[in-house]
Amino acid sequence: MARSVPTDAVAIPLSSAAQGRGASSAAKPRRSSSAPYLQVAPLVVVFLLFLVFPILIIVMVSFWDYDTARLIPAFVLTNYDELLFSPVTWGTYLQTVTFAAITWAVTLVVGFPVAYFLAFHVRSATWQTALFLVCTVPFWTSNIIRMISWIPTLGLNGLINKGLIGIGAIEKPLEFLLFSDFSVVLAYVHLYTLFMIVPIFNSMMRIDRSLIEAARDNGANGWQILGNVIVPLCKPGIAIGSIFVVTIVMGDFVTVRLMSGGQSASVGLMMLNATSLLQYPAAAANAVVLLLLVLLTVAVMMRLVDVRKEL
Amino acid sequence: MRARRRNAGFWPLAAFFALFVLFLYGPLTSIIVLSFQGPNGGLTFPMNGASLTWFANLFEKQMVGDFAGSFQRSILLGLVVMVITVVVAFLAGLAFRRRFLGSGLVFYLAVASLIVPSILISLGIGLLFRLLDLEAAWWSSALGAHLSWTLPFGLLIMFAVFNRFSPAYEEAARDLGASAWQTVMHVVVPIILPSLIGVGLFGFTLSYDEFARSLYTAGTFNTLPLEIYGMTTNVTTPVLYALGTVTTAVSFAVIGLALLAYTMVERRRRRLGSDAGRGV
Structure with a gap:
């Protein structure tokens, strides 16, 4: 075959050779300078229509008035007023932030060792890919089904309760296992630990292995290497x-x-309840506050670490 | 590999990893097994005989809303989202190889699209359509809502791809007289094909399983996740698990297809690729 498809093995030496030329050819004026814009x-267009406009609409509607049937264009602050001066709101936001904090801590504690194992202890590239895939496959399946899938394990007649009763550890089934804050956090960890594993694994794979050797040569033990080399680079x-x-x-x-069986609240659920009563402006005001909180959180995190470097 | 001893930490970490995999797949396995419950079986173990009753139930229209219809819509929507995601993310990836005015802004839009809560996007698009007096439908508003979630993933994958992509191939193609179009179609696309398959996989599966972004945008006709959500609140038989098994099977089939396509491309590449070192 005359038309050969280059492999990655060829790409590496070529790319380093081409670095200098690539830069110069980008600098000289091209005929198709409008190409990137097209x-x-x-x-x-997609982001404008389905991200920017919707957010603007939400901000706008959050100042509107409403009655039982209609949205009334206006500029009122009642939606924010009712939202921010209600103890229910503060309780719900507190609960949501608590869920987020606990989930964050658990996914980090679970995700880091998993990524560490994959990156530093699995040595064959094939196994690494295969095990990484094993971790990612559930991400591509239905979240709702994955939540439901806890019922046979955690339910009153579920595997855990039956097992514990069977070995005589408990007499009555544990009720907190399902439809509780515990099961909410468990489901979060189940669903989202992957989001922790993938970027951490990615960071770890970029760590120059000679840094670790250097640390070892200088007498660092395993924990010191982890704490002083790997974690900072991750x-x-x-x-x-x-x-x-x-x-x-x-x-x-x-x-x-x-997963809470209707016993816990979240900001999203609060919005959902408002819209089911057709109180769209109230939901929109809540959405704006939530958005500000989320953006603030992200801004704080981005300040701590330069994320764009990672791409 | 030879004669290298495992580090001290290997076995505890391996055990932890195994537990994590059990945690990931255990519950899913249990509902797949339980979906084959006998006709008198319940939502938990033990199995009360084995049958296909609940699968049969699933396909009877009156039992569970409109399973067949929502299933079709979700598959179709997933395919459309997949194609658009691959094409749009690929084009945007090409654009980002050069500096252009506003590239930083577009990048931040993509990041924003990932971190703005789904329910907010969903509600916003729902309101937008409402105010414009347009009818929300799975093929219009929900399509856009899904794209706002799949495109950033596609774009990030494209960034990763083009960061490692040598412009030398294109230069060679151009030197050999290829037009811009030929360069893209015969050089760039074949080289990054495996990654495009990955982008497609993200596009389809994320759309196929998306719930929150469909909530206010799907309009009159439900997509499958909305149907499943409706069932969780009013169905208390293993038919729920049968649905879980079917939809998971679809996801697994799609992942399998993507992997198959990926290996085929890689194999072809090894067969037809470089002859360096073969002494030809």
Whole structure:
């Protein structure tokens, strides 16, 4: 075959050779200087229509008035007033932030060792890919089904309760296992630890192995290498994972609804309840406050670590 | 690998990893097994015989809303989202290889699209359509809502791809007289094909399973996740698990197809690729 497809093995030496030339050819004026704008246009259109406009609409509607049937264009602050001066709101936000904090801590504690094992202890590239895939496959399946899938394990007649009764550890089934705050956090960890594993694994794979050898040559033990070399170099990955986990949990309502059995609240659920009563402006005001909280959280995290470097 | 001893930490970490995998897959396995419950079986173990009753139930229309219809819509929507995600993310990826005015802004839009809570996007698009007097539908508003979630992932994958992509191939193609279009179609696309398959996988599966972004945007006709959500509140038989098994099977089939395509591309590449070192 004359037309050969280059492999990655060839790409590496070529790319280093081409570095200098690539830069100079980019600098000289091209005939198609409008090309990048045309290429990025579809993406921008989608973001404008389905990200920017919707957010603007929410901000706008949050100042509107409403009655039982209609949205009334206006500029009133009652929605924010009712929201921010209600103890229910503060309680719900506190609960949501608590869920986010606990989930963040657990996913980090679980995700870091998993990523560490994959990156530093699995030595064959094939096994590494295979085990990484094993971790990611559930991400591509239905979240709702994965929540439901805890019923046979955690329910009153579930595997854990039956097992514990069977060995005589308890007499009555444990009720807190399902439809409780415990099961909400468990489901979060089940669903979202992956978001922690992938960026941390990615950071770890970029660590120059000679740094670790150097640390070892200088007499560092395993824990010292972990604490003084690996963890600091993984910070961008940890930050990206944290941003994912925290923002997803803060905006969640499905998991809280299904896994708490209606006993816990979340900001998202509060919005859902408002819209089911057609109180869209109230929901919109809540959405704006939630958005500000999420953006603030992310801004703090981004300040701590330069995330763009990681891409 | 030869004669290298495992580090001290290997076995505890391996055990932890195994537990994590059990945690990931254990519950899913249990509902797949339980979906084959006998006709008198319940939502928990033990199995009360084995049957396909609950799968049969699933396909009877009156039992569970409109399973077949929502299933079709979700598959179709997933395919459309997949194609658009691959094309748009690829084009945007090409654009980001050069500096252009506003590239930073577009990047931040993509990041924003990932971190703005789904329910907010969903509500906003729902309101937008409402105010414009447009009817929300799974093929319009929900399509856009899904794209706002899949495109950032696609774009990030494209960044990773083009960061490692040598412009030398394109230069060679251009030197050999290829037009811009030929360069893209015969050089760039074949080289990054495996990654495009990955982007497609993200596009389909994220759309197929998306709930929150469909909530206010799907309009009159439900997509599958909305249907499943509705069932969780009013169905208390293993038919729920049968649905879980079917939809998980679809996800696994799609992942399997993507992997198959990926290995085929890689194999072809090894067969037809570089002859360096073969002494030809």
